[in-house]
Amino acid sequence: MTPTFAPASADAIPLTALAPDALDGWLAEAPDTQAAWVRASGFTATPGSRIVLPAPDGGIAGVLAGLGDAAARARSRFPLADLANSLPEGTYALGGVEDAALAREIALGWLLSSYRFTRYKQAKPAPARLVAPDGVNAAETEAIAAAAMLSFDLINTPANQMTPAALEDAVTSLASEFGATCAVTSGDALLTENFPMIHAVGRASDVEPRLLDLQWGPEDAPKVTLVGKGVCFDTGGLNLKPGGSMALMKKDMGGAANAIGLARMIMALRLNLRLRLLVPAVENSVSAGAFRPGDVLMSRKGLTVEINNTDAEGRLVLADALALADEEAPAAIFCLATLTGAARVALGPDLMPFYTDDEGLADALGAASRAVADPLWRMPFWDPYEPMIEPDIADLDNAPKGGMAGSVTAALFLRRFVERAERFAHLDIYGWTPAAAPGRPRGGASQAARAILHHLDATYGRQ
Structure with a gap:
């Protein structure tokens, strides 16, 4: 779906956003009948609350929407986003928001709340549309929302249709839309082109494994590479997952979906x-062709990897892709992956850990995260844990025993495949929203993409 703002119209219904400390001022200036109505209704401008103001002809004169105070807003994102679904049908024009960043957040959240996954089942569109607020770049916000919804759609599509071939179609379609190139290496060509671990992980499937390589932009511009984990379904391999752990594995390509977005x-x-x-x-x-516990695999970089758990496969396919990315010594590599349950135990489904050795990049990503309400939290590349990923018979262990620091050891594993890039960050995302929240529909999630975009925009600017 393509999210859009409503065109500006003199008939748009006024929507006034108020913090609790601004309510008395509004009541003092409002017509007596409206002020009495608001007082009688008990409206106090708590976060997400709203009250429809009746017009003398029985229509809607306007709407008041509660922003809550600063402490309340810190506990949630995308204020007013639920109004897209809860207000009566119509077009609304926002007022009362002087903070430009808050207006952008409200506008983006409104568009994201209009998302519907309709591939298999029809759904009613959001009844309330918003005119782009003053100071909000409508085209930019629509583009960001459209990209996030692309990530939603890719993750929400079940694995019988979101196969590696379908993921290839999504990337080649994106390349065609924006005039990019896309090279595909698949099947046994992965061996001849030296991507042995991608081949090993994917060879048991009836759908050939592949590496998708999209390139776009001026060739003399700074090189920025995104690497996304595209495990379209993860049974766990021969270390088969129990049924409960397999239920959401269609989202194991969430890193790829967010990198594509x-x-x-x-x-x-x-x-x-x-x-x-x-x-x-x-x-x-x-x-019968699946890779096995105890196997030792050669990687593109030349490091050998002992397989102690075939359910730790994401880091294997990422390692070959990261090694390729690193060969041209780009200005930055960002790796996005639904990699470890340990990250969820540590930070839950809503807060994404990231790893980098670059203090400047860490500060920039943290600031970008806060600026665009796309939460990230820095975790350490903890060097004393390096021996945990070094087995006896190979250079690296894909699944250290003991189960402790699982997200950290996975990040350390990936770092071994990046040496030349000026900057490197790995993001261990979840890719899923377990329960619907304002601006965040249940299902596939866009995570870390907007924060990285904000950083890249500030760093490199636009053409």
Whole structure:
């Protein structure tokens, strides 16, 4: 779906956003009948609350919407976003918001709340549309929302249709839309082109594994590479997951979905950089050809990897893609992956850990996260844990025993494949919203993409 703002109209219904400390001032200036109505209704401008003001003819004279105080707003994101679904049908024009960042957040949240996944079942559209608020770049906000919804759609599509081949179609379609190139290496060509771990993880599936390589932008611009984990379904391989743990594994390509969404944002806004998007697209399946516990795999980089759990496959396919990305020594590599349950235990489904050794990048990503309400939290590349990923018979262990610091050790594993890039960050995302919240429909989630976009925009500017 394509999210859009309503065109400006003199008939748009006034929507006034109020913090609790501004309510008395509004009541003092309002017509007596409206002020009496608001007082009688008990409206106090708590977050997400609203009251419809009746007109003498029985229509809607306006709406008051509660922003809550600063402490209340800190506990949630996308204020007023639920109004897209809860207000009566019509077009609304926002007033009362002087803070430009808050207006942008409200506008984006409103568009995201209009998302519907309709591939298999029809759904009623959101009844309330918003005119782009003053100071909000409508085209930019629509482009960001469209990219986020692309990520939603990719993750929400079940694995019988979101196969590695379908993920290839999504990337090639994106390349065609924006005039990018896309090279695909698949099947046994992965071996001849030296992507042995991508091949090993995906070879048990009936759908061939592949590496998708999209490139866009001026060739002399700074090189920024996105690497997204594209495990379209993860059975766990021969270390088969129990049924309860397999139920959401269609989202194991959430890193790829978010990298694809971020790539779309970058191209739509024409950032001044040379973009490369690498997606190792595989299914981790079970068959006679599946890789096994105890196997030792050779990687593109030449490091050997002992397989102690075939359910730790994401880091294997990412390692080959990261090694390729690193070969051209780009200005930055960002790796996005639904990688570890340990990250969820530590930070839950809504707060995404990121790892980097670059203090400047860490500060920039933290600031970007706060600026665009896309929460990130820095975690450490903890060098004393390096021995945990070093087994006896190979260079690396894909699944250290003991179960402790699982997100950290996975990040340390990936760092071994990046040496030349000027900056590197790995983001261990979840890719899923378990319960609907304002601006965040239940299902596939866009996570970390807007924060990275904000940082890249500030760093490189636009063409």
